[in-house]
Amino acid sequence: MRDGSSRPQPEPSSWTLALRHFLERRLPLAHLLPDRQPYYVGSWVYVFGVVAIAGFIWVIGSGVVLALFGPQWWHQSGVGRFVNSLHLWSVQVFFVFMVLHLWGQYFMAGWRDGRAKTWMVGVVIFAISIVAAFTGFISQQNFDGQWIAVNAKDATNAAGIGSFFNVLNFGQMYGLHIVLLPALVGTLVAAHILLVRMHGVVRPIEPKRTAQPSDEESAS
Numbered sequence: 001m002r003d004g005s006s007r008p009q010p011e012p013s014s015w016t017l018a019l020r021h022f023l024e025r026r027l028p029l030a031h032l033l034p035d036r037q038p039y040y041v042g043s044w045v046y047v048f049g050v051v052a053i054a055g056f057i058w059v060i061g062s063g064v065v066l067a068l069f070g071p072q073w074w075h076q077s078g079v080g081r082f083v084n085s086l087h088l089w090s091v092q093v094f095f096v097f098m099v100l101h102l103w104g105q106y107f108m109a110g111w112r113d114g115r116a117k118t119w120m121v122g123v124v125i126f127a128i129s130i131v132a133a134f135t136g137f138i139s140q141q142n143f144d145g146q147w148i149a150v151n152a153k154d155a156t157n158a159a160g161i162g163s164f165f166n167v168l169n170f171g172q173m174y175g176l177h178i179v180l181l182p183a184l185v186g187t188l189v190a191a192h193i194l195l196v197r198m199h200g201v202v203r204p205i206e207p208k209r210t211a212q213p214s215d216e217e218s219a220s
Helices: 015-026 044-069 071-076 078-107 116-138 143-158 170-199 215-219
Strands: none
Touching: 044 071, 044 078, 044 170, 071 078, 078 116, 116 143, 116 170
8 A cells, every 4th residue: 555645756867857957947848939929020130030041941952952963963954953043042042131130130239138149150150151152152063163263272372271171172162062061050050040049039229218308497
């Protein structure tokens, strides 16, 4: 017969239990999957960020197809040229709306109220995306790509990184473009979204209120 006065046994201590409690405290489902948002989330500044993420998804999807079929396919096949163009214009959409979102957050002081990490991750995403786009233009395997690589060679040598970053090596540039850099950008984008969910979006800057004149001043 079970003793009704027995106390519940404490949970055994383990690293998985500690990790679970940490995630429950820092990443509650109410923040990760909210059903309501403040009214200012509908601002175009935040819409620009959503469109940039949509463009990034198209960049990854079209890039995977191009990597599977190779340069000969995207230069000689009609479907390949279409997917190549789709990849190029997805990159343009990604960059245009990412810059709009970045500058909008800059003028809104998006790092306020403990959101400095969110802002800095966004800046790093922009910087790495520039390198990713640069290696993509070099990896085109056409005259434009060769011209860009030859001119960039002098710049990288002058910067002292020519021995580590050989722009004339197609294998190195292609590997960076389809493996390392997309993985970095994708991981940082996920971290950026996670930080936004954890801390929420920053409130608009409140306008300065002018002091109301007193009754004596208005009477005079």
